[in-house]
Amino acid sequence: MIQKAVRSAMKDPVGRRDFALAADGARITPLLTSSFDTADLAVERPPENILDEDLRSASYWSIPDNHGQVGIKVPVFIYPTNITIDHVPREIAADVRQAPRSMILWGLLEGKGNKERYAVAREPLGVSRLDALGDGPPIRAGGSFLPLASIEYAIDADFHVQTFAVDASVVASRIYFGVFVLELRSNWGSPNSRLYRVRIHGEEVSP
Template sequence: MPKSTPSAKTPDPKFSTSRFRMWRELAYLDRSVPASHRPATTSWFSLAFPIILSALVSVILNTLVLSVPRTPTTTALGLRLYDESLWRLVEGRVEEALIRQSKDMFGMRDFALAMGGAQVIPSVTTPTSKSGGRPNPPEIALTPGVQPGKCWPTHTGGHLGVALANTIIVSHVTIDCIAAELAINITTAPKDMVLWGLIEDHHAIQRFNSYFPSPLDPPAAILPLISSLQTRTDKTSAKPVFVPLASVHYDPSLMNNVQMFPAHPEVRLLEIPTRVVVLEIQSNWGHEDLTCLYRLRVHGQLIE
């Protein structure tokens, strides 16, 4: 039995002669283009990255918007008022930061600031080093600024005596130094230091002696000051003593070149008031005999 020939199907309009010819030409052109000139195949990451980024931005914005407290006004007016509240919140934070920066980097009063009334005590301050050109006086370490060369040069193991603007209970000490990227010789930066404080209050001396029965040895440079103060005091009163208020380890490799250090917990616990402090520079970062101190700040609670 002869096989029946399949019946002819109605041609699909999309496979018309003109369209078939166009596809054939496009295929030929595609084969004629070198592989190096063809567009690279789009990876899944390049397609998904805009979507992922958009989702992350949406989550962050929603988190910020939702952090604004809801009120009937914001609920009634909708997202536009949320945006305005968010901007007011951001502007307030920026303004607060600018005001704090104009006052002090840490927002704490510096009682060792020369313009605020602090003074250098020459009798317990080591001589200024004459090496390296025209030296600055020690008062430069009590003024703002960390420009290159605007420091007090002294010998390694030097001391800076300061009469603070007021009697305080020391809470923190801050050391300013030029940024390592701008320093001519960062090896002159101070490294290990101790801030000593003079106790003259009778009750504070008794509290200290009961807490520390063994006497502490202050630096030899401040012994003459202690002797002169002890000779002026009444024989019945306690003798003034110098106590270590804070230990400092300055590291110029850190990102922040202005570094704050807390006072010893005993200073706050015993509420030790002091007006006279001495910064003992025990070491630097490698220079043989020169240490440059840019600024010393002393913070604390004011004693009325």
């Protein structure tokens, strides 16, 4: 019974493959990631930390603002279905107001086939409902982007690891992606932010 309880406690509560895991080949895309002056930081907390399973209090991306963005290249093309945001529990957070609040997940639209699928799917499947979010994150590096999900992390929720669904119209379109951008639009009231872990879930595209 003790062993069963230990296994249960250690089991990942999300239960979905994380394509944004550095150990499996995911990488930060610098050209799509906000850069900040970190000269005043005693220890730099780089964006690479968000691709790590480590949720210790010192493993996070330190953002000296309440908005920014991070580009993530996953190791394979996927049909995205969900995104998970991990934060430390509010009971042990240095300042829970540093937690992200409003975010948008963007997908880099690549390939002629995907652009054609988007053009076909846009109206009948209602992808245009996402148009109010804009046509891409602040930093685009010349790419074309599709909004995949608009989410809000809740600091008062029962659990500190929260999973959100990609918009159903995007899932139905069967457009696949290899590069994503998570745009942080606000936090919970602090002048700076902390992003601990970002997971991207979906279905791997068959060769």
